[in-house]
Amino acid sequence: MPAESLVLPQEITETAVPEEAALGLDGESQSHDLLSALLRSVRLSGDRIVAYAPPRIFSIGFAGVGSLHFVEEGGLALRIGGHPRVEHVSRGDVVLLPRGDRHYVSDTGGGTRAATGADSAESDAPGPARWLCGTFTIGDPQASHLLGSLPAVIILRAGGSPALEGLEVARRMLLIEMESPSQGSAVMVARILDLIFIQILRAWAAGSDAEPNWLAGAFDPQIGAALSAIHRSPDHDWTVEELARACNLSRSAFAARFLARVGKPPATYLAHVRLDAATNLLRDTSLSVALVAKNVGYTSEAAFSRAFKNRYGTPPAHWRRDLRTH
Structure with a gap:
Protein backbone atom coordinates (compact mmCIF):
# COMPACT_ATOMS: atom_id res chain seq x y z
CA MET A 1 0.00 0.00 0.00
CA GLU A 211 30.68 -7.92 16.69
CA PRO A 212 34.26 -8.54 15.43
CA ASN A 213 34.79 -6.12 12.58
CA TRP A 214 37.37 -3.77 11.05
CA LEU A 215 35.67 -0.73 12.60
CA ALA A 216 35.51 -2.29 16.05
CA GLY A 217 39.20 -3.14 15.59
CA ALA A 218 39.97 0.46 14.67
CA PHE A 219 38.60 1.55 18.03
CA ASP A 220 40.88 -0.90 19.84
CA PRO A 221 43.90 1.10 21.12
CA GLN A 222 46.34 -1.63 20.12
CA ILE A 223 44.87 -3.33 17.06
CA GLY A 224 44.00 0.06 15.60
CA ALA A 225 47.72 0.69 15.07
CA ALA A 226 48.04 -2.44 12.92
CA LEU A 227 45.00 -1.54 10.85
CA SER A 228 46.41 1.93 10.31
CA ALA A 229 49.69 0.47 9.07
CA ILE A 230 47.95 -1.90 6.67
CA HIS A 231 45.70 0.74 5.17
CA ARG A 232 48.46 3.31 4.96
CA SER A 233 50.78 0.94 3.05
CA PRO A 234 48.89 -2.06 1.64
CA ASP A 235 51.72 -2.69 -0.82
CA HIS A 236 54.18 -3.42 1.99
CA ASP A 237 54.99 -7.08 2.63
CA TRP A 238 53.62 -7.01 6.16
CA THR A 239 54.46 -9.88 8.50
CA VAL A 240 52.65 -10.74 11.70
CA GLU A 241 55.83 -9.94 13.60
CA GLU A 242 56.02 -6.41 12.15
CA LEU A 243 52.39 -5.68 12.90
CA ALA A 244 52.74 -7.08 16.41
CA ARG A 245 55.67 -4.73 17.07
CA ALA A 246 53.59 -1.78 15.89
CA CYS A 247 51.04 -2.75 18.54
CA ASN A 248 53.60 -3.48 21.28
CA LEU A 249 52.33 -7.05 21.55
CA SER A 250 53.93 -10.45 21.23
CA ARG A 251 53.27 -12.30 17.98
CA SER A 252 50.84 -14.76 19.58
CA ALA A 253 49.01 -12.15 21.65
CA PHE A 254 48.66 -9.89 18.59
CA ALA A 255 47.36 -12.67 16.32
CA ALA A 256 44.74 -13.71 18.90
CA ARG A 257 43.66 -10.12 19.64
CA PHE A 258 43.47 -9.20 15.95
CA LEU A 259 41.24 -12.19 15.20
CA ALA A 260 39.02 -11.43 18.19
CA ARG A 261 38.58 -7.75 17.32
CA VAL A 262 38.55 -7.83 13.50
CA GLY A 263 37.09 -11.28 12.87
CA LYS A 264 39.76 -12.52 10.46
CA PRO A 265 43.53 -13.15 10.56
CA PRO A 266 45.93 -10.32 9.62
CA ALA A 267 46.99 -11.96 6.33
CA THR A 268 43.37 -12.34 5.20
CA TYR A 269 42.60 -8.75 6.10
CA LEU A 270 45.67 -7.51 4.24
CA ALA A 271 44.63 -9.44 1.12
CA HIS A 272 41.19 -7.83 1.20
CA VAL A 273 42.64 -4.34 1.59
CA ARG A 274 44.98 -4.93 -1.34
CA LEU A 275 42.16 -6.06 -3.60
CA ASP A 276 40.05 -3.06 -2.56
CA ALA A 277 42.96 -0.80 -3.50
CA ALA A 278 43.27 -2.66 -6.81
CA THR A 279 39.64 -2.00 -7.74
CA ASN A 280 40.17 1.71 -7.13
CA LEU A 281 43.20 1.74 -9.43
CA LEU A 282 41.46 -0.30 -12.12
CA ARG A 283 38.47 2.01 -12.02
CA ASP A 284 40.18 5.38 -11.66
CA THR A 285 43.46 5.02 -13.58
CA SER A 286 44.77 3.66 -16.88
CA LEU A 287 47.58 1.69 -15.24
CA SER A 288 48.21 -1.74 -16.73
CA VAL A 289 47.14 -4.78 -14.73
CA ALA A 290 50.82 -5.54 -14.08
CA LEU A 291 51.39 -2.08 -12.56
CA VAL A 292 48.19 -2.30 -10.54
CA ALA A 293 49.40 -5.63 -9.14
CA LYS A 294 52.76 -4.09 -8.20
CA ASN A 295 51.18 -1.02 -6.62
CA VAL A 296 49.05 -3.11 -4.27
CA GLY A 297 51.84 -5.44 -3.17
CA TYR A 298 51.80 -8.40 -5.55
CA THR A 299 55.15 -9.53 -6.98
CA SER A 300 53.43 -11.57 -9.69
CA GLU A 301 50.71 -10.43 -12.08
CA ALA A 302 49.51 -14.02 -12.32
CA ALA A 303 49.13 -14.30 -8.55
CA PHE A 304 47.26 -11.00 -8.47
CA SER A 305 44.92 -12.08 -11.26
CA ARG A 306 44.14 -15.35 -9.48
CA ALA A 307 43.39 -13.59 -6.20
CA PHE A 308 41.26 -10.99 -7.96
CA LYS A 309 39.26 -13.61 -9.85
CA ASN A 310 38.69 -15.60 -6.66
CA ARG A 311 37.27 -12.48 -5.03
CA TYR A 312 35.26 -10.94 -7.87
CA GLY A 313 34.63 -13.87 -10.18
CA THR A 314 36.41 -12.34 -13.16
CA PRO A 315 40.01 -11.38 -14.07
CA PRO A 316 41.01 -7.76 -13.40
CA ALA A 317 41.17 -6.80 -17.09
CA HIS A 318 37.65 -8.10 -17.67
CA TRP A 319 36.42 -6.41 -14.50
CA ARG A 320 37.73 -3.07 -15.74
CA ARG A 321 36.27 -3.58 -19.22
CA ASP A 322 32.85 -4.54 -17.88
CA LEU A 323 32.84 -1.54 -15.54
CA ARG A 324 33.53 0.88 -18.39
CA THR A 325 30.95 -0.60 -20.74
CA HIS A 326 28.07 -0.22 -18.29
Whole structure:
Protein backbone atom coordinates (compact mmCIF):
# COMPACT_ATOMS: atom_id res chain seq x y z
CA MET A 1 0.00 0.00 0.00
CA PRO A 2 1.55 3.34 -0.95
CA ALA A 3 2.68 5.64 1.80
CA GLU A 4 2.14 9.38 2.00
CA SER A 5 5.54 10.94 1.69
CA LEU A 6 7.37 14.19 1.37
CA VAL A 7 10.51 13.96 -0.71
CA LEU A 8 13.31 16.50 -0.78
CA PRO A 9 14.76 16.64 -3.33
CA GLN A 10 14.51 14.30 -6.31
CA GLU A 11 18.16 14.73 -7.24
CA ILE A 12 20.84 15.27 -4.61
CA THR A 13 24.34 16.49 -5.32
CA GLU A 14 26.97 13.86 -4.47
CA THR A 15 28.91 14.56 -1.32
CA ALA A 16 32.61 14.96 -1.92
CA VAL A 17 35.05 13.46 0.59
CA PRO A 18 38.53 14.96 0.24
CA GLU A 19 41.34 12.53 -0.46
CA GLU A 20 43.61 14.27 2.02
CA ALA A 21 42.48 16.51 4.83
CA ALA A 22 44.06 18.74 7.43
CA LEU A 23 43.99 15.80 9.81
CA GLY A 24 47.14 14.59 8.08
CA LEU A 25 46.00 11.11 7.11
CA ASP A 26 49.28 10.53 5.33
CA GLY A 27 51.43 11.41 8.33
CA GLU A 28 53.13 8.78 10.42
CA SER A 29 51.98 10.47 13.63
CA GLN A 30 48.30 10.31 12.68
CA SER A 31 46.17 7.15 12.76
CA HIS A 32 44.60 6.14 9.49
CA ASP A 33 40.96 7.20 9.26
CA LEU A 34 39.34 3.88 8.34
CA LEU A 35 35.80 5.24 8.33
CA SER A 36 36.77 7.88 5.79
CA ALA A 37 38.46 5.12 3.81
CA LEU A 38 35.13 3.31 3.72
CA LEU A 39 33.26 6.36 2.47
CA ARG A 40 35.84 6.91 -0.26
CA SER A 41 36.12 3.31 -1.38
CA VAL A 42 32.39 2.68 -1.78
CA ARG A 43 31.64 6.26 -2.91
CA LEU A 44 28.88 6.55 -0.37
CA SER A 45 27.01 9.82 -0.05
CA GLY A 46 23.78 11.13 1.43
CA ASP A 47 20.91 11.01 -1.03
CA ARG A 48 17.45 12.13 0.08
CA ILE A 49 15.04 12.22 3.00
CA VAL A 50 11.40 11.07 3.00
CA ALA A 51 8.73 11.44 5.68
CA TYR A 52 6.42 8.41 5.93
CA ALA A 53 2.97 8.46 7.54
CA PRO A 54 1.18 5.42 6.01
CA PRO A 55 -2.16 3.85 6.93
CA ARG A 56 -2.26 1.40 9.85
CA ILE A 57 -1.66 -1.63 7.63
CA PHE A 58 1.33 -1.23 5.34
CA SER A 59 4.52 -2.76 4.04
CA ILE A 60 7.22 -0.73 2.25
CA GLY A 61 10.24 -2.31 0.61
CA PHE A 62 13.74 -0.86 0.25
CA ALA A 63 16.62 -2.27 -1.80
CA GLY A 64 19.92 -1.22 -3.31
CA VAL A 65 20.47 1.83 -1.12
CA GLY A 66 21.82 2.38 2.36
CA SER A 67 18.88 3.34 4.55
CA LEU A 68 18.31 5.23 7.78
CA HIS A 69 15.04 5.22 9.74
CA PHE A 70 14.19 7.68 12.53
CA VAL A 71 11.04 6.40 14.30
CA GLU A 72 9.00 9.42 15.34
CA GLU A 73 5.69 7.85 16.40
CA GLY A 74 4.22 4.38 16.80
CA GLY A 75 6.05 1.16 16.11
CA LEU A 76 7.56 -0.57 13.10
CA ALA A 77 8.45 -4.14 12.19
CA LEU A 78 11.66 -4.56 10.20
CA ARG A 79 12.38 -7.63 8.07
CA ILE A 80 15.71 -8.00 6.28
CA GLY A 81 15.76 -9.93 3.00
CA GLY A 82 14.54 -13.48 3.40
CA HIS A 83 15.53 -13.77 7.06
CA PRO A 84 12.67 -14.86 9.34
CA ARG A 85 13.77 -12.67 12.25
CA VAL A 86 11.73 -9.52 12.78
CA GLU A 87 13.13 -6.47 14.56
CA HIS A 88 10.61 -4.27 16.36
CA VAL A 89 11.43 -0.59 16.79
CA SER A 90 9.47 2.22 18.35
CA ARG A 91 9.48 5.95 18.98
CA GLY A 92 12.98 7.36 19.43
CA ASP A 93 14.80 4.37 17.94
CA VAL A 94 17.23 4.92 15.07
CA VAL A 95 17.91 2.20 12.49
CA LEU A 96 20.75 2.10 9.97
CA LEU A 97 21.15 -0.45 7.15
CA PRO A 98 24.64 0.52 5.91
CA ARG A 99 25.09 -2.14 3.23
CA GLY A 100 21.87 -1.47 1.36
CA ASP A 101 20.34 -4.87 2.19
CA ARG A 102 16.83 -5.43 0.87
CA HIS A 103 14.40 -4.92 3.73
CA TYR A 104 10.75 -4.29 4.49
CA VAL A 105 9.25 -1.88 6.97
CA SER A 106 5.69 -2.71 8.00
CA ASP A 107 3.12 -2.25 10.73
CA THR A 108 3.70 -4.21 13.93
CA GLY A 109 0.61 -6.36 13.47
CA GLY A 110 -2.01 -4.51 15.49
CA GLY A 111 -3.87 -3.41 12.38
CA THR A 112 -3.67 -6.91 10.92
CA ARG A 113 -5.25 -8.44 14.02
CA ALA A 114 -8.11 -5.96 13.84
CA ALA A 115 -8.64 -6.72 10.17
CA THR A 116 -9.06 -10.43 10.90
CA GLY A 117 -11.92 -9.81 13.28
CA ALA A 118 -10.15 -9.60 16.65
CA ASP A 119 -11.96 -6.41 17.66
CA SER A 120 -10.46 -6.34 21.13
CA ALA A 121 -6.96 -6.15 19.67
CA GLU A 122 -7.62 -2.70 18.21
CA SER A 123 -7.38 -1.05 21.62
CA ASP A 124 -3.97 -2.65 22.18
CA ALA A 125 -2.55 -1.68 18.80
CA PRO A 126 0.15 1.00 18.73
CA GLY A 127 -0.65 4.43 17.34
CA PRO A 128 -0.13 5.20 13.65
CA ALA A 129 3.48 4.86 12.60
CA ARG A 130 5.40 7.92 11.46
CA TRP A 131 9.09 8.02 10.61
CA LEU A 132 11.80 9.70 8.57
CA CYS A 133 13.77 7.65 6.06
CA GLY A 134 17.08 8.84 4.71
CA THR A 135 18.86 7.04 1.89
CA PHE A 136 22.50 6.84 0.85
CA THR A 137 23.87 6.32 -2.62
CA ILE A 138 26.37 3.46 -2.70
CA GLY A 139 28.45 4.09 -5.79
CA ASP A 140 30.37 0.80 -5.76
CA PRO A 141 28.91 -1.74 -3.30
CA GLN A 142 31.08 -4.62 -4.56
CA ALA A 143 34.44 -2.84 -4.43
CA SER A 144 35.09 -2.85 -0.70
CA HIS A 145 35.16 -5.53 1.96
CA LEU A 146 34.82 -2.67 4.46
CA LEU A 147 31.18 -2.11 3.58
CA GLY A 148 30.38 -5.79 3.11
CA SER A 149 31.68 -6.71 6.56
CA LEU A 150 29.46 -4.23 8.38
CA PRO A 151 26.34 -5.69 10.02
CA ALA A 152 23.16 -5.73 7.95
CA VAL A 153 21.37 -3.56 10.50
CA ILE A 154 22.41 -1.35 13.42
CA ILE A 155 19.74 -0.25 15.89
CA LEU A 156 20.26 2.45 18.50
CA ARG A 157 17.48 2.22 21.05
CA ALA A 158 15.89 5.34 22.54
CA GLY A 159 17.72 6.31 25.71
CA GLY A 160 20.35 3.65 25.21
CA SER A 161 23.14 5.65 23.59
CA PRO A 162 24.67 9.08 24.23
CA ALA A 163 24.96 9.41 20.45
CA LEU A 164 21.18 9.82 20.20
CA GLU A 165 21.38 13.34 21.60
CA GLY A 166 23.49 14.46 18.65
CA LEU A 167 21.33 12.48 16.24
CA GLU A 168 18.25 14.29 17.52
CA VAL A 169 19.85 17.61 16.60
CA ALA A 170 20.58 16.23 13.12
CA ARG A 171 16.99 14.99 12.80
CA ARG A 172 15.65 18.46 13.59
CA MET A 173 17.96 19.98 11.00
CA LEU A 174 16.61 17.57 8.39
CA LEU A 175 13.05 18.55 9.29
CA ILE A 176 13.89 22.21 8.86
CA GLU A 177 15.25 21.57 5.36
CA MET A 178 12.17 19.51 4.48
CA GLU A 179 9.64 21.98 5.80
CA SER A 180 11.36 25.13 4.54
CA PRO A 181 13.52 24.20 1.56
CA SER A 182 15.79 26.93 0.27
CA GLN A 183 18.87 27.42 -1.85
CA GLY A 184 21.42 24.79 -0.86
CA SER A 185 18.90 22.46 0.78
CA ALA A 186 19.94 19.54 -1.42
CA VAL A 187 23.54 19.71 -0.28
CA MET A 188 22.50 20.37 3.33
CA VAL A 189 20.40 17.19 3.36
CA ALA A 190 23.24 15.17 1.83
CA ARG A 191 25.80 16.48 4.34
CA ILE A 192 23.55 15.88 7.34
CA LEU A 193 22.86 12.31 6.22
CA ASP A 194 26.59 11.70 5.86
CA LEU A 195 27.18 12.95 9.40
CA ILE A 196 24.40 10.74 10.76
CA PHE A 197 25.83 7.68 9.00
CA ILE A 198 29.24 8.31 10.55
CA GLN A 199 27.85 8.99 14.04
CA ILE A 200 25.80 5.78 14.09
CA LEU A 201 28.77 3.69 12.98
CA ARG A 202 30.94 5.31 15.66
CA ALA A 203 28.37 4.61 18.35
CA TRP A 204 28.01 0.99 17.25
CA ALA A 205 31.76 0.33 17.00
CA ALA A 206 32.44 1.83 20.42
CA GLY A 207 29.72 -0.25 22.06
CA SER A 208 30.40 -3.37 24.10
CA ASP A 209 28.18 -5.54 21.89
CA ALA A 210 29.91 -4.73 18.58
CA GLU A 211 30.68 -7.92 16.69
CA PRO A 212 34.26 -8.54 15.43
CA ASN A 213 34.79 -6.12 12.58
CA TRP A 214 37.37 -3.77 11.05
CA LEU A 215 35.67 -0.73 12.60
CA ALA A 216 35.51 -2.29 16.05
CA GLY A 217 39.20 -3.14 15.59
CA ALA A 218 39.97 0.46 14.67
CA PHE A 219 38.60 1.55 18.03
CA ASP A 220 40.88 -0.90 19.84
CA PRO A 221 43.90 1.10 21.12
CA GLN A 222 46.34 -1.63 20.12
CA ILE A 223 44.87 -3.33 17.06
CA GLY A 224 44.00 0.06 15.60
CA ALA A 225 47.72 0.69 15.07
CA ALA A 226 48.04 -2.44 12.92
CA LEU A 227 45.00 -1.54 10.85
CA SER A 228 46.41 1.93 10.31
CA ALA A 229 49.69 0.47 9.07
CA ILE A 230 47.95 -1.90 6.67
CA HIS A 231 45.70 0.74 5.17
CA ARG A 232 48.46 3.31 4.96
CA SER A 233 50.78 0.94 3.05
CA PRO A 234 48.89 -2.06 1.64
CA ASP A 235 51.72 -2.69 -0.82
CA HIS A 236 54.18 -3.42 1.99
CA ASP A 237 54.99 -7.08 2.63
CA TRP A 238 53.62 -7.01 6.16
CA THR A 239 54.46 -9.88 8.50
CA VAL A 240 52.65 -10.74 11.70
CA GLU A 241 55.83 -9.94 13.60
CA GLU A 242 56.02 -6.41 12.15
CA LEU A 243 52.39 -5.68 12.90
CA ALA A 244 52.74 -7.08 16.41
CA ARG A 245 55.67 -4.73 17.07
CA ALA A 246 53.59 -1.78 15.89
CA CYS A 247 51.04 -2.75 18.54
CA ASN A 248 53.60 -3.48 21.28
CA LEU A 249 52.33 -7.05 21.55
CA SER A 250 53.93 -10.45 21.23
CA ARG A 251 53.27 -12.30 17.98
CA SER A 252 50.84 -14.76 19.58
CA ALA A 253 49.01 -12.15 21.65
CA PHE A 254 48.66 -9.89 18.59
CA ALA A 255 47.36 -12.67 16.32
CA ALA A 256 44.74 -13.71 18.90
CA ARG A 257 43.66 -10.12 19.64
CA PHE A 258 43.47 -9.20 15.95
CA LEU A 259 41.24 -12.19 15.20
CA ALA A 260 39.02 -11.43 18.19
CA ARG A 261 38.58 -7.75 17.32
CA VAL A 262 38.55 -7.83 13.50
CA GLY A 263 37.09 -11.28 12.87
CA LYS A 264 39.76 -12.52 10.46
CA PRO A 265 43.53 -13.15 10.56
CA PRO A 266 45.93 -10.32 9.62
CA ALA A 267 46.99 -11.96 6.33
CA THR A 268 43.37 -12.34 5.20
CA TYR A 269 42.60 -8.75 6.10
CA LEU A 270 45.67 -7.51 4.24
CA ALA A 271 44.63 -9.44 1.12
CA HIS A 272 41.19 -7.83 1.20
CA VAL A 273 42.64 -4.34 1.59
CA ARG A 274 44.98 -4.93 -1.34
CA LEU A 275 42.16 -6.06 -3.60
CA ASP A 276 40.05 -3.06 -2.56
CA ALA A 277 42.96 -0.80 -3.50
CA ALA A 278 43.27 -2.66 -6.81
CA THR A 279 39.64 -2.00 -7.74
CA ASN A 280 40.17 1.71 -7.13
CA LEU A 281 43.20 1.74 -9.43
CA LEU A 282 41.46 -0.30 -12.12
CA ARG A 283 38.47 2.01 -12.02
CA ASP A 284 40.18 5.38 -11.66
CA THR A 285 43.46 5.02 -13.58
CA SER A 286 44.77 3.66 -16.88
CA LEU A 287 47.58 1.69 -15.24
CA SER A 288 48.21 -1.74 -16.73
CA VAL A 289 47.14 -4.78 -14.73
CA ALA A 290 50.82 -5.54 -14.08
CA LEU A 291 51.39 -2.08 -12.56
CA VAL A 292 48.19 -2.30 -10.54
CA ALA A 293 49.40 -5.63 -9.14
CA LYS A 294 52.76 -4.09 -8.20
CA ASN A 295 51.18 -1.02 -6.62
CA VAL A 296 49.05 -3.11 -4.27
CA GLY A 297 51.84 -5.44 -3.17
CA TYR A 298 51.80 -8.40 -5.55
CA THR A 299 55.15 -9.53 -6.98
CA SER A 300 53.43 -11.57 -9.69
CA GLU A 301 50.71 -10.43 -12.08
CA ALA A 302 49.51 -14.02 -12.32
CA ALA A 303 49.13 -14.30 -8.55
CA PHE A 304 47.26 -11.00 -8.47
CA SER A 305 44.92 -12.08 -11.26
CA ARG A 306 44.14 -15.35 -9.48
CA ALA A 307 43.39 -13.59 -6.20
CA PHE A 308 41.26 -10.99 -7.96
CA LYS A 309 39.26 -13.61 -9.85
CA ASN A 310 38.69 -15.60 -6.66
CA ARG A 311 37.27 -12.48 -5.03
CA TYR A 312 35.26 -10.94 -7.87
CA GLY A 313 34.63 -13.87 -10.18
CA THR A 314 36.41 -12.34 -13.16
CA PRO A 315 40.01 -11.38 -14.07
CA PRO A 316 41.01 -7.76 -13.40
CA ALA A 317 41.17 -6.80 -17.09
CA HIS A 318 37.65 -8.10 -17.67
CA TRP A 319 36.42 -6.41 -14.50
CA ARG A 320 37.73 -3.07 -15.74
CA ARG A 321 36.27 -3.58 -19.22
CA ASP A 322 32.85 -4.54 -17.88
CA LEU A 323 32.84 -1.54 -15.54
CA ARG A 324 33.53 0.88 -18.39
CA THR A 325 30.95 -0.60 -20.74
CA HIS A 326 28.07 -0.22 -18.29
